Amino acid sequence: MNPSFSAAEEAFRQEARIWLIESLRSVGYDAMSWRERLDTDFCMRWERHMGASGWTGLSWPKEYGGRALPLVQQVIFQEEYARAEAPILWNSMAHGILAPTLMYYGTESQKKRFLPGILSNEERWCQGYSEPGAGSDLAALATRAERISDARGDRYVVTGQKVWTSVAQFAHWCFILVRSDPKSSRHKGISFLLLDMKSRGVTVRPLRQMTGESEFNEVFFDGVEVPVENRVGEEGQGWEIAMTAANHERGTFFVPMLVSMQSELRDLVKLARTTPSDGRPAIEDPLIQDKLAQLYMDVSVMRLNSYRTLETLMQGRPPGPEASFTKLFWSEVRQRMLELAMDILGPQAMLAWTDPQAAAGGRWQREHLWSRAITILAATSEIHRNIIAERGLGMPR
Amino acid sequence: MNFEPTEEQRLLRESARSALVGLCTMPVLRKGFDDPAKLDAFAQALWASVAELGWTGLVVPEEHGGMGLGATEFAILHEELGRALFTGPYTVTAVLAAGLLQLAGCPASLRARLTDIASGAMRLALLEVQSGERESFFATCGHGGTVSLGTHRVPDAGVATHFLLLATEQVTSSHAGVGRLGMCLVDRSASGVTVESRESFDPTHTMGSVTLRDAPLDPGHFHVTELPAAQIARVLGDMRLARCSEMLGVADRALSETVAYVKERKQFGQPVGSFQAVKHKLADAYIALENSRTAARYAALARDAGAADALLALDVAEAMTSVMGIRVTGDCIQAHGGMGFTWESDMHLYFKRARWLASTGRGVGHARASIASAIVEGRVEF
Numbered sequence: 038m039n040p041s042f043s044a045a046e047e048a049f050r051q052e053a054r055i056w057l058i059e060s061l062r063s064v065g066y067d068a069m070s071w072r073e074r075l076d077t078d079f080c081m082r083w084e085r086h087m088g089a090s091g092w093t094g095l096s097w098p099k100e101y102g103g104r105a106l107p108l109v110q111q112v113i114f115q116e117e118y119a120r121a122e123a124p125i126l127w128n129s130m131a132h133g134i135l136a137p138t139l140m141y142y143g144t145e146s147q148k149k150r151f152l153p154g155i156l157s158n159e160e161r162w163c164q165g166y167s168e169p170g171a172g173s174d175l176a177a178l179a180t181r182a183e184r185i186s187d188a189r190g191d192r193y194v195v196t197g198q199k200v201w202t203s204v205a206q207f208a209h210w211c212f213i214l215v216r217s218d219p220k221s222s223r224h225k226g227i228s229f230l231l232l233d234m235k236s237r238g239v240t241v242r243p244l245r246q247m248t249g250e251s252e253f254n255e256v257f258f259d260g261v262e263v264p265v266e267n268r269v270g271e272e273g274q275g276w277e278i279a280m281t282a283a284n285h286e287r288g289t290f291f292v293p294m295l296v297s298m299q300s301e302l303r304d305l306v307k308l309a310r311t312t313p314s315d316g317r318p319a320i321e322d323p324l325i326q327d328k329l330a331q332l333y334m335d336v337s338v339m340r341l342n343s344y345r346t347l348e349t350l351m352q353g354r355p356p357g358p359e360a361s362f363t364k365l366f367w368s369e370v371r372q373r374m375l376e377l378a379m380d381i382l383g384p385q386a387m388l389a390w391t392d393p394q395a396a397a398g399g400r401w402q403r404e405h406l407w408s409r410a411i412t413i414l415a416a417t418s419e420i421h422r423n424i425i426a427e428r429g430l431g432m433p434r
Numbered sequence: 435m436n437f438e439p440t441e442e443q444r445l446l447r448e449s450a451r452s453a454l455v456g457l458c459t460m461p462v463l464r465k466g467f468d469d470p471a472k473l474d475a476f477a478q479a480l481w482a483s484v485a486e487l488g489w490t491g492l493v494v495p496e497e498h499g500g501m502g503l504g505a506t507e508f509a510i511l512h513e514e515l516g517r518a519l520f521t522g523p524y525t526v527t528a529v530l531a532a533g534l535l536q537l538a539g540c541p542a543s544l545r546a547r548l549t550d551i552a553s554g555a556m557r558l559a560l561l562e563v564q565s566g567e568r569e570s571f572f573a574t575c576g577h578g579g580t581v582s583l584g585t586h587r588v589p590d591a592g593v594a595t596h597f598l599l600l601a602t603e604q605v606t607s608s609h610a611g612v613g614r615l616g617m618c619l620v621d622r623s624a625s626g627v628t629v630e631s632r633e634s635f636d637p638t639h640t641m642g643s644v645t646l647r648d649a650p651l652d653p654g655h656f657h658v659t660e661l662p663a664a665q666i667a668r669v670l671g672d673m674r675l676a677r678c679s680e681m682l683g684v685a686d687r688a689l690s691e692t693v694a695y696v697k698e699r700k701q702f703g704q705p706v707g708s709f710q711a712v713k714h715k716l717a718d719a720y721i722a723l724e725n726s727r728t729a730a731r732y733a734a735l736a737r738d739a740g741a742a743d744a745l746l747a748l749d750v751a752e753a754m755t756s757v758m759g760i761r762v763t764g765d766c767i768q769a770h771g772g773m774g775f776t777w778e779s780d781m782h783l784y785f786k787r788a789r790w791l792a793s794t795g796r797g798v799g800h801a802r803a804s805i806a807s808a809i810v811e812g813r814v815e816f
């Protein structure tokens with residue numbers, strides 16, 4: 038049973054599906070291997086194509102070039118996007134976090150300057166929050182921004198270091214949290230700046246991750262100048278802005294991941310049917326069957342939960358700890374799912390994902406390794422359990 | 435699909451909750467713990483009260499004096515029954531028997547008893563006929579006469595006015611096959627029926643040993659038939675769904691009482707609820723509970739909509755809910771420390787009811803195997 042959508046919603050789904058199928062076909066997606074589909078240049082080209090074709094900014098108001106679609110249609114698009122197994126979106130932090138923040142806190146000229154570049158994906162963004170000394174405890178951040186006013190203008194001079202900064206090596210801009218009041222501590226005295234990555238004094242050093250790839254980076258700021266007009270909100274309002282933005286990030290952000298997980302489970306069942314174990318298909322192993330049953334339960338309930346949350350949002354009621362709940366459950370189930378993939382592969386899992394002979398182009402080994410990141414990024418599982426206990430159950434801090 | 439209850443469903447929940455707060459209280463239940471006769475007497479009085487509220491006729495069609503409601507409603511009511519640790523054979527009578535008597539081909543003489551179910555005059559306890567006795571039982575259900583059955587452990591036997599004897603089996607083996615169903619109703623006071631009181635694991639239910647030796651069957655109160663297996667599974671499934679929902683209520687109450695406790699109880703100068711090990715345990719309990727709630731709600735919606743995946747959804751709900759209920763109520767004991775291990779605390783009552791509920795069904799293994807075979811046979815959609 039599926040939730041019922043109105044005729045208009047179904048028509049929209051059809052439109053989105055057709056556009057996705059045709060555009061992906063026109064770039065030769067069907068013929069591409071799983072590995073080719075990961076290619077950074079390809080993904081970024083595709084992202085710009087989406088912008089140029091009017092399939093970005095679905096939630097944005099019309100005045101900023103968006104389509105002002107209701108929540109259900111945004112979700113439908115995300116479902117279709119995931120179902121089509123369309124490319125990874127590298128600029129997703131700009132769309133998920135920055136754009137809603139600018140629309141709420143930004144000045145008119147900031148909106149005019151930055152929103153079009155996000156909409157078209159001509160300008161890519163990275164998120165500069167975490168530092169060597171500030172991870173889970175983000176309020177400990179120490180990157181300084183000194184305010185200087187002289188004949189050359191009113192500006193901040195940023196000095197310090199960010200770390201784990203995803204896609205910084207491809208980003209034109211960085212939205213960054215800095216300590217603008219040197220005497221402040223914790224949540225006070227933090228500001229939210231928009232920093233041009235081409236500025237003098239910015240050094241990006243890619244970090245090698247456990248998959249062998251480099252997606253995140255160290256970013257060093259050595260006296261980087263940021264004009265005051267690139268501060269979002271008031272000086273010292275940075276913490277509040279970042280927390281509001283986190284709610285956007287956690288809102289509908291996981292819908293596509295839930296949908297992809299369904300396709301991933303479907304592919305996993307296929308893998309179990311086709312991978313021999315002791316001369317018989319792995320799916321005949323009762324232990325593997327039972328683990329598949331558990332994953333089916335988890336993935337179904339996750340999808341149903343997302344509809345349940347959507348109903349809450351559509352009724353205009355404030356979401357509870359669903360966002361933490363969803364992220365936590367999703368990440369832990371996905372880790373289990375990819376562990377099972379490795380079990381099914383048996384001795385074949387001993388090849389690195391990058392080896393040309395790796396099964397399925399190395400997909401399962403790579404995703405399995407990547408799945409270790411998802412319980413850490415966007416707040417660790419431990420932090421989410423704290424949030425659920427404190428905000429969901431009202432337990433003392 | 436509507437996870438949110440409708441206005442009527444919300445009212446049903448609210449009125450059930452407030453009624454039960456007055457009708458089924460811990461002090462009264464506790465009075466029956468050392469004296470099953472007292473608990474049975476209380477269960478009978480409670481039955482009369484809930485019959486007045488119309489609950490015994492919840493799924494009985496209106497022409498038989500009931501309310502004609504569906505799975506979504508009995509699921510909601512069962513959550514509230516679970517919260518209150520309701521005692522008595524409600525699920526067997528008002529869900530299982532009421533469903534069986536509405537199955538296609540049920541003789542009019544049997545179906546007429548729906549009126550007695552709705553009015554509250556009939557309370558049924560269940561004897562499931564096991565494989566060794568099944569063949570002769572099916573024969574008896576065909577021609578009547580007398581029935582004999584070896585000793586069965588029967589929850590709430592002491593409260594029952596009648597026993598529901600039930601056997602089902604698969605006739606053809608495929609998933610979409612045919613099933614056989616035999617049933618009869620035996621008056622508790624009929625000759626040849628002996629009921630012996632036993633001690634119950636769950637102190638909020640009584641337990642009896644029931645033996646039938648040449649007990650005469652009333653004319654028109656026995657029945658054997660062959661039906662599509664899915665129809666039989668659906669009626670039996672209603673009882674499973676009701677148990678899942680009851681489990682949600684039990685766990686929900688245990689968890690909310692536990693959260694209240696850990697906010698109050700202080701050690702090392704602070705509420706124990708501020709310790710992360712306690713927080714994370716209860717956060718996980720909350721996740722398990724909410725997931726089960728989603729799964730059970732969907733199973734009810736799918737059942738009422740006649741959706742193709744209704745039985746699969748029920749397997750998911752059952753497998754999830756059983757494990758959840760036992761784990762959550764166990765963790766609630768843990769979070770109470772020594773207090774949780776006392777007889778005085780209510781935590782063991784939730785824990786025991788959760789185990790009791792999990793043990794009434796075919797078990798988690800069965801549900802998981804059924805999900806696995808749906809995957810293996812390609813009957814699931816992703």
Ligand SMILES: Cc1cc2nc3c(=O)[nH]c(=O)nc-3n(C[C@H](O)[C@H](O)[C@H](O)COP(=O)(O)OP(=O)(O)OC[C@H]3O[C@@H](n4cnc5c(N)ncnc54)[C@H](O)[C@@H]3O)c2cc1C
Pocket residue numbers: 163164165166167171172173174200201202203204253410413414415416417418419420423710
């Ligand atoms: C792949 C990847 C991409 C990322 N991308 C970005 C990005 O683009 N921009 C960005 O700003 N950041 C990014 N991050 C950083 C991410 O947000 C941090 O790694 C995360 O917040 C955890 O901080 P930490 O690494 O310093 O770990 P720590 O905070 O040092 O945590 C270490 C361990 O201690 C536990 N712990 C810490 N505090 C508590 C507590 N209060 N209670 C219980 N346990 C606790 C943690 O759960 C963890 O297990 C990325 C991380 C990864 C892995």
